[in-house]
Amino acid sequence: MSMFDPVFATKLIPEIDRKLIEILKTLAPEDWNLQTSAPKWKVKDIAAHLLDGNLRNLSSSRDHFFGDPPGKIESYQDLLDYLNKLNADWVSAMKRVSPDILIQWLEQSGKEYAEHLQSLDLAGKAIFSVGWAGEEESTTAFHIAREYTEKWHHQQQIRLAVGQTEELYTEELYLPFLETCMKALPYHYREVAGRQDDAIQFTIPLEKDENWFLQYDGISWNLLKKCTVLPLSRVVIEKEVAWRIFTKGLNKETARKHVNINGDEQLGGKIFDMLTVMA
Known part of the structure; x- marks a missing residue:
């Protein structure tokens, strides 16, 4: 048994862009x-949001400029x-900008952001923690991997709308997205009671079956790539719906039609509530 290695997504950012x-x-x-x-967004709105991501991250991480302070943040809901x-303010303002200009700005800002990410110490402390994984402090490598999941799933929302999703389902591009999202599993299951060596298996078929395991050590659930005990629950998720479950892009009733749970359904079914976005 071993913990999953970090996902190093720096070199994937230019490709997804x-x-x-x-x-x-x-x-x-x-x-x-x-x-x-995304109920409130059309294709152009998501393209505008991706531009905002590039510019906001360049401003904060490279230029150390954070704009208007958020005021008092006392809870996750406040944040x-x-x-x-x-997000809403930016998307509204970008409605007056043409698609051609959006593309130009995305190309330029994407190149600058990718260059900046290449300059960072992956083992260092990230400018922002990965809150959906329960972290108050994260490595830069995890932060960049989270940025990759943002770019991947928003692009796939565009592709879903226009019927061209297969391009992002390759193992090279989709597996890093999934591996990053699955790092939320221990935090997501933190309040689920378990007994020593209880285990849950999660499978998403890509070119081959990709497996993740949660195993209880008597104190907490741990994410593993291999497991030597028989899982209490085995959850098989179709690749086309996995990303939509994790990004609040599919309701639970529809998702259940594309997920097969063998064994403890309540234990495995908690996956339907896992989020790897700020939502």
């Missing part, structure tokens, strides 16, 4: 107004409300 520019340049004018799986307002 390149895929984004490719798909955006193929869109017809009417495609930019297609509804996405969520603040971020939601930032």
